[in-house]
Amino acid sequence: MKNLSHERYVKSVINNINCSGATRNKIKEDLLNHIQIKSLETGEEDPWKLMGDPYEVAKEFGENMDSKYDNRYYYSEYEYKSKTRVFGIPLIHINSRRNGLAKGIIAIGGLSIGIISLGGISIGLISFGGLSIGLLIALGGLSGSLGFAMGGAAFGYYMAIGGAAIAQHFAMGGYAQANVAIGDTVKGIVSLFKTKGTGNVLLKAPVDIKEFSKAVHDFYPNIDRITFKIINFFASNM
Template sequence: MTFSEKLTGLRRKSGISQEQLADRLGVTRQSVSKWEGGTAMPELIKLISLSELFGVSVDYLVKDWMEEPDNPCGGTEEISSKQADRLEKKVDELTNYVKGRVYRYDSKTRIFGLPLVSVRFGFVRNGRLSMDNVARGIIAIGNCAVGVVAIGIIGVGLLSLGVVALGLLALGFVAMGLVSFGIAALGILALGVSAVGVYSGGVAAIAAKIAVAVSAVAPTAVGEFASGSHVLLWGDGLSAPEVRSFLLEHHPDLWEPLLRLLTDIGAHIK
């Protein structure tokens, strides 16, 4: 028998579902489905966990020619609490040794098949982050997070917050999105120490249309140091009405909330 056939048989004999097995191993149900479908093989740490869980050797699991499980306990219909405790301890030890501790949590509540809250957070010792350690949910929190709201070292989502943030609204040290705020910001509207966008503001800003910054480069530029086709220099200071009037002169159809934001930045450059 192949590994996939053995795993399917052992799981069914133990009376647990793919989702229950996935929860015990700290992986996704899709991963278990791929193992049983023969399209993927688990990594060594998961093979060891499976052998502990079902009371068979790793040899039996991976060697097709071994037809009978070498189970010293003779096999059981159900997984005992003692086996479960042993498995949990072994998984913790191996995880700490090989990868470092990663805390995992997925809420039972799901929307469109995704957990309402997904958490994957911790230290990955070997520096490689597998997809099993990526938080994926409506609200995702972790080292690497993907969701509608994503919070993490790397965040990808409609609203993302992180050291590196990518999203419709992105806030981070490095932010890329429709609207981005960060030390380095790239977007349609980009605000940051270094900002690049269609409309941008900050300390140093480059824009396709309007830049408002200490150092600004754009067709319409407002700043202490500014370069462009239409330039308003900060000089000894600018009032909000002066900045607003200048922006409206060259962009009369500018969206009012954006006009207010750029006007406020221009009046407080220093």
């Protein structure tokens, strides 16, 4: 008869080990047998008391691979902090644990906070993630930045590029809203659109790039060269 608490415990261990299906089943079988034997010997039914933290058990598997599993499994969660610190913060912090938090100058994790940050939820000066918030640059599914934001939905003070892009100054996307807006459906002061546009200067794609450039220069006479090249690239390829 199955012991449900044993099954749940073994499942918790297995979830922290990356391996093939056959190896997974073998590890599961061996762990269940080991727990059951230990339970009979001690009279203790609680596998957490018998074996300890499932995470630590999985870690032990990873550190002591046995040839009977053909070395085809390994410990899948990982955390690293560099000894080098800047103002008390690790130079590099990597945390691949489930829901793990990484905080460092360079941070990589499920939730990451750093100068350069990469994670499912990422916050940093330069940020990459599913949900990305960056002071200077943000790239992600949903991104927000005071500088440059790019993503499925992008919100940037200076520039945004995405499926839906909203910014104060420049935006390019399926839906774009900014002072200079380029996209399918747009709202801006200078608006270059394919389907629908609102604004003071309305230009329908395809557009004469000289006409578009003049409209942008009239509104932003001191626009920097890099920004000008980026928006001209998007305008030329609509």
